[in-house]
Amino acid sequence: MDAARRSVEGRGKTVDDAILDALTKLGASREAVDIEVLTEGSRGVWGIGAEDARVRAVLKASPRPAAPPRQARVAVAEPEIPPGASEAEIARRVVATLVSKMGLHADVVIAEPPESTASSEETQGEPPIVVDIRGDDLGILIGRRGETLRDLQFIARLIVSRKVGHWPNLVVDVQAYRQHREQALTQLARRMADKVRLTRQPVSLEPMPPNERRIVHLALRDDPYVMTQSTGEGEARKVVIYPRT
C-alpha cells in the first residue's frame, strides 16, 4: 500500500458522513483506521452558512482486510455494536435498543433455544437464536394474541438481517412467553385429540396465528387416531382436529 493512501480527509454533512466518506476513499473498515475530527461542521440556518464536517482517517499499522463499503456504512451508523460481535450478540443489542427506545425498562438476554419438538425437528441442525426480554409489566410487548411480539420480532429480524447480510433464525421472546405458550398448546392439542378419538367428532380450536397453528399440527403429526387441518382465512384461520378413518 502506498504512503499517500494511508491517510485521507473525509467530508460530509455530519461527522458520521465525513467518516464514511473517508472510509470509502480508503476502502477500509471503521476498525482499521484511526479517526481524527478536524471540524464538526455546522448545519447553518436553512442551509445558509452550513459548513461540512471534516475528519482525517489514518490507516492503522496492520489493517484488517478491507471490508465492503456496506459494512463500513453500518459500522458508522451504529457505533454501539462492536466489530466482530456474534450474530446472537448483535441480535441482543438490536432488541435491547428497540425496547429502550420504546421507553420500556427491561433486561435483554440471550436464552437457550428450547428443546421442543416443534422447533428442533423441523429446522434441522441450526438451532434458533433466542433473545428473551425480561422485566416487570411487559405484557404490553406481547399484545393481543402475541401480535406486538410478532411485529417486534419481525422488525428485529429485519434489522439484524441488514447487519449480518442474511435472514437470521431469530426468535424474540418476552419472559419466555413463547415457550410457555408452546407447552400449553401442545397439552391442549393432546387433550382435544383424545376427545376427538373418543367422540369421533371433529373439534375446531380457537383462531390462532400461523406459528401457533404449526405447534398444534406438529404435536399431533404422529397421532394414529386423528389428523389436523387449518381452515378459515387470515385472522380467523384455525386448526380443526378430525378423526382418522
Next chain:
Amino acid sequence: MQELIEYIARSLVDHPEDVRVTETSGAHAVIYELRVRPADKGWVIGRQGRVANAMRTLLRVASTRKRRRAILEIV
C-alpha cells in the same frame, strides 16, 4: 418516540444519513412524518406495508404509556 422511528429507519435503509422524522402535536394525537430517500422507501414500507405496520404497532405500544395516540406517515 421519534428516536424509535429514526433508529428503525436508519437501520434498514441504504442511506441512513437522509432519514428525517418530524413530529407534529395535535390535541389528541401526535403525527410523525418519516422521510427517506425515494429509493429507500421500500425498506421502510415493506411488502404490503408490513414494515410500516410493524413500526406502527411498536409506536402504539410506546405511546399508550403516554396516553397519546401516535400516527406514523411515510412521506
